Amino acid sequence: MSDIVAVILAAGKGTRMKSQVAKVLHPLAGIPMALHVLRAVQDAGVKRRIVVVGHQANDVKETLGEEFLYALQEKQLGTGHAVQQTVDLWPQEEGPMLVLCADTPLITAETIKNVVEQHRRSEAVCSVLTAQVPDSHGYGRIIRDDRGYVQKIVEEQDADKREKEIEEINTGCYCFSRNELGVALRRLKPSNAQGEYYLTDVVEFFQQQQMKVAAVELDDYRELQGINNRSQLAEAEKVMRRRINERLMLSGVTMVSPESTYIDVDTKIGEDTLIQPNTRIMGASVIAGGCEIGPDTTIQESIVGGNTTIANSVVKKSRIGVDCTIGPFSYLRPGTELCDGVKIGDFVEVKKSVIGDGTKIPHLTYIGDANIGKRVNVGAGTITCNYDGVNKWKTIIEDGAFIGSSTNLVAPIRISADAIIGAGSTITKDVPANSLAVARGRQKNIEERGRKTNTISKKEKNKEDM
Numbered sequence: 001m002s003d004i005v006a007v008i009l010a011a012g013k014g015t016r017m018k019s020q021v022a023k024v025l026h027p028l029a030g031i032p033m034a035l036h037v038l039r040a041v042q043d044a045g046v047k048r049r050i051v052v053v054g055h056q057a058n059d060v061k062e063t064l065g066e067e068f069l070y071a072l073q074e075k076q077l078g079t080g081h082a083v084q085q086t087v088d089l090w091p092q093e094e095g096p097m098l099v100l101c102a103d104t105p106l107i108t109a110e111t112i113k114n115v116v117e118q119h120r121r122s123e124a125v126c127s128v129l130t131a132q133v134p135d136s137h138g139y140g141r142i143i144r145d146d147r148g149y150v151q152k153i154v155e156e157q158d159a160d161k162r163e164k165e166i167e168e169i170n171t172g173c174y175c176f177s178r179n180e181l182g183v184a185l186r187r188l189k190p191s192n193a194q195g196e197y198y199l200t201d202v203v204e205f206f207q208q209q210q211m212k213v214a215a216v217e218l219d220d221y222r223e224l225q226g227i228n229n230r231s232q233l234a235e236a237e238k239v240m241r242r243r244i245n246e247r248l249m250l251s252g253v254t255m256v257s258p259e260s261t262y263i264d265v266d267t268k269i270g271e272d273t274l275i276q277p278n279t280r281i282m283g284a285s286v287i288a289g290g291c292e293i294g295p296d297t298t299i300q301e302s303i304v305g306g307n308t309t310i311a312n313s314v315v316k317k318s319r320i321g322v323d324c325t326i327g328p329f330s331y332l333r334p335g336t337e338l339c340d341g342v343k344i345g346d347f348v349e350v351k352k353s354v355i356g357d358g359t360k361i362p363h364l365t366y367i368g369d370a371n372i373g374k375r376v377n378v379g380a381g382t383i384t385c386n387y388d389g390v391n392k393w394k395t396i397i398e399d400g401a402f403i404g405s406s407t408n409l410v411a412p413i414r415i416s417a418d419a420i421i422g423a424g425s426t427i428t429k430d431v432p433a434n435s436l437a438v439a440r441g442r443q444k445n446i447e448e449r450g451r452k453t454n455t456i457s458k459k460e461k462n463k464e465d466m
């Protein structure tokens with residue numbers, strides 16, 4: 001497939017999205033919609049990919065990256081004009097020339113391969129990928145001649161009543177013979193009052209030159225549904241999510257409820273991991289095998305080791321080791337690193353901290369900017385007071401320390417190995433190894449100052465005696 005060049009049209013504004021963000025950058029299952037198309041083209045074996053950018057060109061280039069060639073279409077004068085801008089980047093020799101739209105992100109590598117193969121086998125100079133759709137409104141309609149070749153493609157606004165009834169539409173994906181496309185593009189004229197150049201007009205030109213245009217019909221039209229507004233974006237998202245879940249389930253991931261499981265396309269999940277309902281795993285997260293994730297859990301850009309359990313929790317940009325237990329109701333914020341066998345329990349928030357092997361933080365705790373060693377026990381209600389209103393300070397707790405419940409650790413502070421902190425302490429000075437630190441008011445018991453509810457009155461006593 002090394003002779004193939006693909007052009008991906010991504011210069012349009014996408015007015016119907018009503019957005020500050022370029023349409024082709026709107027994310028679908030975690031990556032910009034244009035990237036789905038570019039990856040499908042790559043998976044079909046095509047190396048040379050030219051992206052036509054125009055509207056918000058710099059944003060689009062920056063987001064998609066340097067992997068691709070770019071052609072700038074300064075004014076968006078139509079799909080034909082867009083392809084014209086790429087001609088300088090074409091190789092000299094003849095070969096198949098794919099043209100695809102960046103707003104049809106559900107296209108698969110198989111479909112692209114199929115279009116190219118059928119094109120190579122036919123005598124046509126152009127093969128148009130078409131589909132039968134239940135509602136053809138908005139698409140270019142395919143007019144076939146009596147031999148079944150494509151005679152022309154009529155856009156919605158130019159179609160008469162009879163043409164509008166045609167259910168076979170242009171998906172916007174084509175394979176051309178490069179030299180013929182080059183000639184046709186040079187002849188292209190504006191097609192409407194706005195002076196737009198339609199790529200679809202090259203079909204009529206070929207027809208006039210007695211050259212053949214073939215239609216390659218797609219089985220499932222949903223694969224090429226174009227995204228022009230946010231409702232269509234949500235539809236495509238559904239299809240993409242179903243595909244991702246299907247792939248993961250077939251590779252050994254159990255999903256109790258695939259309908260309520262939202263996994264991004266770049267997320268990896270190992271065998272025998274169980275995903276409970278209402279779970280969302282985002283970005284380039286990696287979940288190893290044998291884990292149980294969810295219910296009601298969001299994991300963003302994080303690495304999770306094998307056999308770890310995470311329930312009802314939110315995890316962002318964190319690294320979690322093997323055999324850990326997280327939740328229910330934990331919040332791991334960016335920069336959290338849990339080693340192996342760590343327990344983080346209910347209503348515990350951890351931020352930018354390293355927690356050593358076997359350490360337990362079971363309830364109601366805030367750990368921020370801390371470095372905690374191995375086998376430490378952090379009692380309920382412990383707070384690292386890491387912020388003095390201006391700066392953030394570090395808390396260091398060494399191996400084997402025991403932090404009593406309801407302790408305030410005023411940073412910067414170091415609790416050395418095997419130290420014990422008495423419950424309810426506010427610790428402001430470093431604690432040496434192996435010592436007990438208590439920092440709280442002494443208890444006073446004042447007699448006869450209680451509520452007296454236990455002192456039974458004479459009257460009641462009499463009643464009881466009766």
Ligand code: UD1
Binds near residue numbers: 079141170228
């Ligand atoms: C186009 C086709 C239509 C087809 C439909 C499939 C034409 C004239 N019409 O219509 O037959 O059924 O796609 O989805 O080709 N773009 C540019 N530069 C431009 C204009 C558009 O790069 O000047 C890009 C857009 O970013 C988009 C793609 O081309 O990715 C399609 O443009 P769009 O305006 O969505 O075309 P449709 O009206 O959907």
Ligand code: CA
Binds near residue numbers: 103
């Ligand atoms: Ca479109």
